[in-house]
Amino acid sequence: MTADSSASDPVFPVPERLLNGKPTPFVSSFEEYKKLWEESVQDPTSFFGKLGRETLTWSKPFETVMSGSLLEGDVAWFLEGELNACYNCVDRHALAQPNKVAIIHEGDEPGNVRKITYSELLREVCRLANVFTSLDVRKGDTVAIYMPMVPETVMAMLACARIGAVHSVVFAGFSSDSLRDRINDCGARLVLTADEGRRGGKNIATKRIVDEALKGSPSVDHVLVLRRTGSEVPWADGRDLWWHDEIEKTRPYCPPTNVNAEDPLFLLYTSGSTGTPKGVMHTTAGYLLGAALTLKYIFDYHENDVYACMADVGWITGHTYLLYGPLMNGATTVVFESTPTYPTPSRFWDLIQTHKVTQFYTAPTAIRALRRLGDKWLEGYDLSTLRVIGSVGEPINPEAWHWYNEKVGRNVCAVVDTYWQTETGSIVVSPLPGAISTKPGSATFPFFGIKPAVLDPQSGKELEGNDVTGVLAISQPWPSMARTVYKNHNRYLDTYLKPYKGYYFTGDGATRDKDGYIWIRGRVDDVINVSGHRLSTAEIESALILHPAVAEAAVVGGNDELTGQCIHAYCTLKPNVEDSEGLEKELSLQVRKVIGPFATPKRIYVVPDLPKTRSGKIMRRILRKIVNNEQDQLGDTSTLAEPA
Numbered sequence: 001m002t003a004d005s006s007a008s009d010p011v012f013p014v015p016e017r018l019l020n021g022k023p024t025p026f027v028s029s030f031e032e033y034k035k036l037w038e039e040s041v042q043d044p045t046s047f048f049g050k051l052g053r054e055t056l057t058w059s060k061p062f063e064t065v066m067s068g069s070l071l072e073g074d075v076a077w078f079l080e081g082e083l084n085a086c087y088n089c090v091d092r093h094a095l096a097q098p099n100k101v102a103i104i105h106e107g108d109e110p111g112n113v114r115k116i117t118y119s120e121l122l123r124e125v126c127r128l129a130n131v132f133t134s135l136d137v138r139k140g141d142t143v144a145i146y147m148p149m150v151p152e153t154v155m156a157m158l159a160c161a162r163i164g165a166v167h168s169v170v171f172a173g174f175s176s177d178s179l180r181d182r183i184n185d186c187g188a189r190l191v192l193t194a195d196e197g198r199r200g201g202k203n204i205a206t207k208r209i210v211d212e213a214l215k216g217s218p219s220v221d222h223v224l225v226l227r228r229t230g231s232e233v234p235w236a237d238g239r240d241l242w243w244h245d246e247i248e249k250t251r252p253y254c255p256p257t258n259v260n261a262e263d264p265l266f267l268l269y270t271s272g273s274t275g276t277p278k279g280v281m282h283t284t285a286g287y288l289l290g291a292a293l294t295l296k297y298i299f300d301y302h303e304n305d306v307y308a309c310m311a312d313v314g315w316i317t318g319h320t321y322l323l324y325g326p327l328m329n330g331a332t333t334v335v336f337e338s339t340p341t342y343p344t345p346s347r348f349w350d351l352i353q354t355h356k357v358t359q360f361y362t363a364p365t366a367i368r369a370l371r372r373l374g375d376k377w378l379e380g381y382d383l384s385t386l387r388v389i390g391s392v393g394e395p396i397n398p399e400a401w402h403w404y405n406e407k408v409g410r411n412v413c414a415v416v417d418t419y420w421q422t423e424t425g426s427i428v429v430s431p432l433p434g435a436i437s438t439k440p441g442s443a444t445f446p447f448f449g450i451k452p453a454v455l456d457p458q459s460g461k462e463l464e465g466n467d468v469t470g471v472l473a474i475s476q477p478w479p480s481m482a483r484t485v486y487k488n489h490n491r492y493l494d495t496y497l498k499p500y501k502g503y504y505f506t507g508d509g510a511t512r513d514k515d516g517y518i519w520i521r522g523r524v525d526d527v528i529n530v531s532g533h534r535l536s537t538a539e540i541e542s543a544l545i546l547h548p549a550v551a552e553a554a555v556v557g558g559n560d561e562l563t564g565q566c567i568h569a570y571c572t573l574k575p576n577v578e579d580s581e582g583l584e585k586e587l588s589l590q591v592r593k594v595i596g597p598f599a600t601p602k603r604i605y606v607v608p609d610l611p612k613t614r615s616g617k618i619m620r621r622i623l624r625k626i627v628n629n630e631q632d633q634l635g636d637t638s639t640l641a642e643p644a
């Protein structure tokens, strides 16, 4: 591994501002990084044992740092230890610095700002935890959260953690069908929601979507409803309760329930190669350690910084880098309710200027969209507080990287292209701001404890050395890795640990270039990444064939300048059904209804037939080439039943 480069890719050294400015970065040379990284992978027990003791507050100390293996799929960290996640994120900071702002809520309308200190956060979380207990939610029970981007959503997650309940947040852009399936899979008895959401000047019918979902969710006893907009909403007496009414009844302290290090902290559903989403399970101590360390080192977080992650809390980025990572470090974190373009495309820059943001984290799709709208929207904004700007969710193309670096980072910030997944819990490959020179488009080097391996996809053999391309795997356990798929450990083993024995398989292709830099090449399975939202082709196909006119559907990812990838759907119709005007629109609505608006196909083609092998398997590879204008590279079509 080396960081010197004579490569053709331009290399951007660590900005002077980080090296010579204040505060000094935690890791300030490549050699220092390399030494720490080597320690972390050669002796993870002592490396993470020490950090586990220093970073987390335990009610009962652990004795064993790590046990189990990737081969057996039984990894566990800090085995005998007991702790409470909410205590670690809130109480200890509320005791040390009660008046420090924990959350800045930037509401949908500019100027609509709410600041919540650590001591206020503690009281609010305790009240809510007491409400949950009064509704008979106990340690180990699952609570479903379908809420807008308001501080109460963060409070709800922390209140679950406080009593040892498991939260399962469902992104509020999912449809009622998707919500129902997720509630039913985890058997939640309590659902949290709001009367309506508010985003980009529009009201979103959050409670109505919950009502619709609950028609098919028999496990739910109660719905706790936050009043966000005050609009009239339908009400089921006995089942539905107003948040503010219940809160009023409870006292503002609730003792934290200590749980075992390996007790679950949350479930988060994500798409894989096959149809139904998986409930990825993260446990308490290892996850918190990963969140805390990556936030500190990858964003070079220092006291008094104001950290702003633009992700929705319904995705893993919101869990780890809006909530757990920042609060573990006692930081001030921003909860942003609006969109990058409301009321104008200056919204992010206005937010950074107003709150003096020091670390800013967003997705390539937002960067590309803002770049396209022109530089005038940045003019006149003071972005000088920024030190580190991050990107996540999909490969960032060099044009977008340069624009982000020049216009937002003003060539003086560290740009961190962070690679990770719902399943990894926290960032696994990324530059460290003060230590690693960057190459636009490369996530660069592994974080502490991560031993990446590039494997030959066919033989599974590890491709040693540099200048190799294959599939990306990780060859040793790390603290924040997902431990299982809820109620389906075999699926966990089959998806991540069995494809290449002894390795965790990411599902992504990757290159390690001649300087040792890692470049993520995108998914090698049937997962499509649209604006950083992960969808499985099978999930969209299942949605389409629910339509009475559709016989068969094949979905593939196309390239898209703005969203990275986009959805192209091919459908054949049932006999006696004619293609009609409006059918494509209907099919598009069908996908929105079953999954959610973010899964809307860009193009739907009603076709007489689909390319199939003689054994009847749809050859998506061919369709993929067609949508990406690569017809000249169709490859071997000899196995097609009807090549024509």
Ligand code: PRX
Residues within 6 Å of the ligand: 270, 316, 317, 391, 392, 393, 394, 395, 396, 417, 418, 419, 420, 421, 422, 423, 443, 506, 507, 508, 520, 522, 523, 529, 532, 533, 534
């Ligand atoms: O393909 C990779 C892509 O997003 C996938 C993970 O999606 P999800 O679990 O929804 O988590 C997204 C946020 C962590 C990965 O398998 N991906 C994520 N970050 C990057 C990326 N691809 C390239 N570069 C990245 N920085």
